[in-house]
Amino acid sequence: MLKQRVITAVVLLAILLPALFYPSFVLFCSITLVLISAGGWEWGRLNGCSQRLSVVLGLACLLACLLSWYAGLLTQSLPWLWSAAGAAWVLAGGWLLRSGVSGWPQIPKSLRLALGVVAIWLAWLALAQARVIGVNFLLSVMVLVWTADIGAYFSGKAFGGRFTKTKLAASISPGKSWEGVWGGMVCVLLLALLWVLLDRSGGTQNPSIYSSLVSRHGWAVTLIAVVFLSAMSVVGDLVESLVKRSAGAKDSSGLLPGHGGVLDRVDALLPTLPLAMMLASL
Amino acid sequence: MAATVLSNMPHHVAIVMDGNGRWANKRFLPRIAGHKQGVAALRRCVKACVARGIGVLTVFAFSSENWNRPAEEVSGLMDLLARAVTSEVAELKQNGVRLHFVGDRLRLSAAMQTAFSNAEISTASNAGLVLNICFNYGGRWDIAQAAQRVADSGQPITELAIDRALALAHVPDPDLVIRTGGELRISNFLLWQAAYAELHFTDKLWPEFDEAALDEAIAVFRTRERRFGQTSAQLSLPPESTTPAETGQNMKVG
Numbered sequence: 216m217l218k219q220r221v222i223t224a225v226v227l228l229a230i231l232l233p234a235l236f237y238p239s240f241v242l243f244c245s246i247t248l249v250l251i252s253a254g255g256w257e258w259g260r261l262n263g264c265s266q267r268l269s270v271v272l273g274l275a276c277l278l279a280c281l282l283s284w285y286a287g288l289l290t291q292s293l294p295w296l297w298s299a300a301g302a303a304w305v306l307a308g309g310w311l312l313r314s315g316v317s318g319w320p321q322i323p324k325s326l327r328l329a330l331g332v333v334a335i336w337l338a339w340l341a342l343a344q345a346r347v348i349g350v351n352f353l354l355s356v357m358v359l360v361w362t363a364d365i366g367a368y369f370s371g372k373a374f375g376g377r378f379t380k381t382k383l384a385a386s387i388s389p390g391k392s393w394e395g396v397w398g399g400m401v402c403v404l405l406l407a408l409l410w411v412l413l414d415r416s417g418g419t420q421n422p423s424i425y426s427s428l429v430s431r432h433g434w435a436v437t438l439i440a441v442v443f444l445s446a447m448s449v450v451g452d453l454v455e456s457l458v459k460r461s462a463g464a465k466d467s468s469g470l471l472p473g474h475g476g477v478l479d480r481v482d483a484l485l486p487t488l489p490l491a492m493m494l495a496s497l
Numbered sequence: 498m499a500a501t502v503l504s505n506m507p508h509h510v511a512i513v514m515d516g517n518g519r520w521a522n523k524r525f526l527p528r529i530a531g532h533k534q535g536v537a538a539l540r541r542c543v544k545a546c547v548a549r550g551i552g553v554l555t556v557f558a559f560s561s562e563n564w565n566r567p568a569e570e571v572s573g574l575m576d577l578l579a580r581a582v583t584s585e586v587a588e589l590k591q592n593g594v595r596l597h598f599v600g601d602r603l604r605l606s607a608a609m610q611t612a613f614s615n616a617e618i619s620t621a622s623n624a625g626l627v628l629n630i631c632f633n634y635g636g637r638w639d640i641a642q643a644a645q646r647v648a649d650s651g652q653p654i655t656e657l658a659i660d661r662a663l664a665l666a667h668v669p670d671p672d673l674v675i676r677t678g679g680e681l682r683i684s685n686f687l688l689w690q691a692a693y694a695e696l697h698f699t700d701k702l703w704p705e706f707d708e709a710a711l712d713e714a715i716a717v718f719r720t721r722e723r724r725f726g727q728t729s730a731q732l733s734l735p736p737e738s739t740t741p742a743e744t745g746q747n748m749k750v751g
Contacts, residue, residue: 241524287521287530420707 220473227471235350244284244343251339252277254477257467258331261458261478262324272332279336280343289343297493300337304486308450311457315386319461334485341488348495349421355410356424356444356491360483362406363399363445364452367391370398383449388456396449403445404438424491440494447490448483455482507672507718509553510546511694513686514539516678516702518570523702529573534704536581540588545708546626547592549715553627553668557686561601561635575609578632582612586619593625599664600634601642627668636688639664643689665690673718677703677710695721 234243255276259269283289307330311318319327345353375392383391407425414426422430428437455478459467466475474480514535521531539556546554558578564571589596598613605613613632643662644654652658660666671687671694679700683691697714699706724732 239524284525285527287527289524290526290530290533 217473223471223473235346235353240289240343240346243346244289247339247342248277248280250477250481251280251335253468253470254335254481255332257470257476257478258335259328261462261464261467262327262331263462264328272328275332276335276339279332280339283336283340284343288340289347292496293344294493294496296337297341297489297496300341300489301486301493304334304447304450304490308447308454308486311454312384312387312450316457316460319457337489338481338485341492342484344492345488345495351414351421351423352427352495354423356488357484358410359403359406359424359441359444359491360448360487362402363448364483365399366402367395367399367449370401371395374398384453384456387453387460391449391453396446399449400442400445403441407437407441424495427495444487444490444494447486451483451486455479455485505719506550507695507715508551509555509669509671509673510551510714511555511557511671511674511687511691512542512706513557513674513676513678513684514703514706515676515680517704519678520702520704528570529577531704532570532574532577536577538704538706540585541707542711543589543594543626543628544592545711547594549711551626553629553671555599555629555631555665555668555671555687557631557634557684559600559632559634560685561633561638562685564604564633575606579609579612582616586616589616589628590620590623593623594620595623595625595627596620597627597629597667598632599629600632601638602633604633629665629668631686634664634686636683636685640689659689663689670694672723673697673714675699675714677701677706693723693725695723 230246231243234246237243252273254273256269256273259272260266264272314321342353345356371390371392371394374394377394379393381393382389383393383396410423410425411429414423425437425441428440432440455467459465467478468476470476471480517531517535518528519531520534521528524530542556543554559574563574566574586596596616598617602610602613640659640663642664643659646662647654647658665687670690670692674683674687674691674694675697676682676684677699679698679702681698683696687694695718697717699710699714701710722729722732
């Protein structure tokens, strides 16, 4: 199992890393389109669609991304779109987590499918825009999500249940503790500090999200924004868990052997990328 | 005399910013997205010129012939420029940049003309880089309108008289003309003023033109021997006997 996990990771990185650093953003955006279509297909299956309808959903995601690419959205400043997407994620995420696993099937299926396609499309658009801004910017957002996740894992292991008796979301993801979330946030704060220092010493032309926030809004806003982003990455993670639990599935698919599906890998990025673009465009 | 024989830094750099549309096409983006990126490249280039102590930057933004482009692209470009002019002025002011719009303004909308003159007025007292934006400009148009002005004033039509009536009379002639985008043409840009300019062509598309590309152009310029129609031997004589002005050439050197 671990061997399979490592092999898949190495293959994925061997494709994604060169595409990421390739001077033109076309390669990276094209390759991620493949992953995003797979995510749309997984979304259909998780919501009990037939194979055919799931494929249609995947193609719908692909089409939405391609159309926005050809319309030039990748290089356009879209503060309104990102603010609306951010607000929708905060409100919908809060509502979903409150209503729990049983609340999910009560939403009409067509609405669930449409929301999923929109969320996946927005995540890709934000990913592509972040890549257009620069590799440093995109990496700074992705690493934030990974840091929050890894930090939560280790601090959850070390301190889980030490300070609070209630679990974070016992019915959705029983393994997660509040201590883990806090630990993840501390790690992300340290990451932001470190990244700004590195940006300053490197004199890089395209700043990370942290340097961009610091230069426009100052340190206080930056630190709040960073904590907010790491909180929302947990929301993305939990929402996907909730959908999987409601469907009775452990993984979103078996597309990435050892890891589950594409949505399992990118769940925390779904709200975080649009929110990062919102913060960057305000 | 600032113009040196084996030149150091170019005082006046002029650029044909070509390749925005191709940059966009290569990335499956609409052409206007390329122009937007072109504005970002210009912003970067202005900063780089300020940092390098270059005195004048003249850019070819829109030629008299560009009106023939698809209507959608033309109106998009106008819109983009009108917005850029108003949004960039604050930063240009901060960097000490003095703006000039060079070209025939009569065909532009009233709003555009006002935006241009407002931007010029609010940066007029700046003493740093002079930024000339050639808009609805053509080298032949410039020569013709200068000749007309001289004729109207009743003066004899001489090189000096025309020179003083040209749209770029407020700055010395360009030392270095750069064209991005791989084409090897002057395309009706600064026909009169570029008589003795060093030409540099690069395959880089304008949105890709960064600090390193500018430094490369300057480095190439510094290896060129500028003779202004004389021989190398003449140029090695003491400077007072070899100033280009004395050869009868029309050199305006700042």
